[in-house]
Amino acid sequence: MDLLAHLAEGFATSLSPVNLMIVIIGVTAGLFIGAMPGLGSVNGVAIVLPLTFIVPPSSAIILLAAIYYGAMYGGAISSILLGIPGASTAVATTFDGRPMAQQGKAGLALIAAAVASFVGGTISVVLFTLFAAPLADLALAFGPAEEFALVLLAFTTFVGLGGDDVLKTIIMICLGLVLSTVGLDLISGQPRLIFFDQPGFYSGMSFLVLAIGVYGVGEILHTIETSKTAPQVTPARLTFGSLWLGIKEMNKLWRTMSFGSFIGFFVGMLPAAGATPAALMAYGLAKLMSKNPDSFGKGNIEGVAAPETANNAASTGSLLPMLTLGIPGSPTTALLLGGMVMWGLVPGPMLFIEQPDFVWGLISSLYTANLFAVLVNIALIPVFVWALRMPFTVLCAMVLVLCIVGGYAPSQKMHDVWLIAGFGAGGYLLRKADYPLAPLVLAIVLGPLMEKSFRQTLIAEQGNMMAFIERPLSATFIAISAVFFLLPLLKHFRRMTRRNGASERPAE
């Protein structure tokens, strides 16, 4: 069989001793880069890319794949241990990962994240291997209307389930959306909301700045206040026995993980969407399908597994439009795309036919990198958990330093570091006043895509609002989001009517 022969050949190269060394180094480097709040796969790939012109291309691809996967795994580590999502893809991981760490189950959460990432990565690489070419056409069918409908769906799967104060949730969503519009209006090409005429606002407010401010600085301030003199962080214990138990625990989560993988792969494959909406949708669906949805957000292991499978699956999925259409779905894939062009490869539909060596080499590297990423990750979990046992005042100082440096690194602007301090103070106050912070962070991630696709559709369709429901794909997504949005209301309504008894059933 052609496919297997190609794959076997790819494995033969990627499993040579030199390349194995490269994989292990790459994965470890990626893990640490990803675990640093503010840094992600994009930093790792950017550093390695120029080196790839010096080493042979086959090793270069393996190194890139290893860093890419390593950083994806690493993102969960800072989400769980510090409660700071190191990348937007890992936001959903904080929702349950952080509570688990606070309950002293950091080790279990990290294992869950690692195993889930492995499952997600593996399932999506298999899907990639089998269906890469036909799926590219599906991605093409996605225009602005479909993108808008998809973002709406990502929003409703998540927001429709919130148990917080409704008014405060609405405020936080709006605030996030408004902050996401700061900077440049893509459609008119005009700057907007440039507060105090500060040039730093031209580039907008990045998700990372908000997340590091609110979850990093804000959380530390909050912990300092609540911890009084004797700080209370349940020390995490980890033995090899518990490690094994953790892996066995994961065995119960097959349904969540396979669901997450498929959602992750398909959503990640769509050029504009990527891993963040995928992880959120997987989290929302896991909660929706769960027997006790109330345990989510309080340290449910499923709430870690679902987004982690999805974001890893999505990062594999997002390689598909890059290779077959030449469209990068994320800054990282954009860099990889640049790398391919420099190697003299032309991404596009012909790549699979003209450059099978490269494509299959890449795919087999993905398998190898994924396998080693999970092994290295699990091996390092005790180290990460040990970090949590530092005295609280030491941990706080280190995290604040990381917040400053991590906030500076992506954009290299002091402006962003000031914003982090501001968001930290604001987030601390809002949190104390029971304003939910997750919707704020979600909105700033999804906002730009939502506004852009909404307005692109209306421009293209001469202002016809019906355009969204006239197209079959977007109509389907909008219908599903309507269901997700109404479902909790319906449940609530049913509970109300049941409580009121049959006699008082409202006329409607």
Place this chain on the structure above:
Amino acid sequence: MLMADRLIAVGIMALSAYFMWHATVLPIGWNGMTGGPGGGAFPFWLSAVMLVTAGAILIRSLRGKTAYSGNFFDLDTLRSVISVFIALVITIALIGWAGAYVALPLFILWYLKIFGKHGWVLTASLTFGTPVFLFFFFEVTLKILLPKGLTEPVFTPLYAIFF
């Protein structure tokens, strides 16, 4: 607690009004020329929703329909929170002037020795270890230069060695 809830609601209302004022620089209505809403529409109307919702919270709070009680701030520990935050702000200001490699160690020194009351061994090792780690991790490995301010010339020989 009630008072804080109201103050925050008023603060959000003021912020929304400020956003709305900023958003009016671009058209906030339906743009006839290109079709679809104008560049200011999203921020303007979303801020308007925020304003109304925060108003609703304020009204709800004034009617006493919230179940809050107790103090908003824990007065015992508020001092610590404020001192950490002030230290953070001073550190950030210092980064711009004297560079990260002066400001961050000073922050760690203050936090561990004065705020955290740790021993000298731990304090010293972290105060000196962190900048070394940052230099090798960010500058040498990731090629991300941290701000150096006045201390820039000190690093010239280091660049010559490591790059």
Place this chain on the structure above:
Amino acid sequence: MTYTLTRRLAIVATASLALLAAPAAAQDWKPIKPVEMVIMAGQGGGADRLARLFQSIIQKEKLSSMPLLPVNKGGGSGAEALRYLLDKEGDNHTIMATLNSYYTTPLRTDIGVNIEEFTPIARMALDTFVLWVNADSDVHTLDDYVAAVKASGGTWKMGGTGTGQEDSLVTAMLEKEFGITMTYVPYGGGGDVAKNLVGKHVDSTVNNPSEAMGFYNAGRLRPIAALTPDRIAAFPDTPTMGELGHDLVYWMQRSFVAPKGMDPAAVAYYTSMFEKLSQTEEWQSYMSEQALLNEFLTGDALQAYFIEERGKHADLLNAIGEGS
């Protein structure tokens, strides 16, 4: 009205003069710390990709004694980068990779930047524009195109990158030349635009060849006409607008500039670095694959080119009612 935006011959001539005049003092100065390469665009765009290609070649060929570190400052169509460069006055370790927003952004919004004050380093290439339609479309020639757009009654969708930038200017030029109206749909990047054309979400684009090459090779896109004076080597069968009787030419410049007041010795160093870079095999083959034109230009001639282009873009923006 004509829109010829370059006078190639004059420029080539001055470029060679500038090269001859490059001072020997270039050897005296060397960067003593990593050089910041500001990119006037976000990560992953065409400008970013090119800047990182330069970085890689410089590193591989050891053209610089210190590494070049790319920093993206794409906010506000490059307004952020321009303001940043303004604040870097006298800095010998900052250079900026520019594109046409180098002129259009200060023209459209008052950001307190006068590009005449910056120090020109080198223009590496000119990128070309081609009018594209989906390969399934009935449009085969420029006449078909004009007829189809007219028949649509203004609902013909033209996709492009951003607003008030290159693609929308070219669209406005086409509208004016042919007396047609189109619905211009702005997207975030060239790859996104090309994908939307293949997916039939828009009806035509004016992508740079490098953005559409993959789809063209796969037979998914069809070039209608090139906005160049001569045929593009990669598309020998695609006529130029000039051949079809329409004097439409538009370029995207890919240049490097430095802050105001950079030490002349440093300017000479970077100029000679890019000169060496422009002769490397990697860059030469990249240019021919991606249909870029090798138009190396430095020094005063480059500054004169920038000022001339800015004037032309001011006229263009005024003509479409976008100027400030």
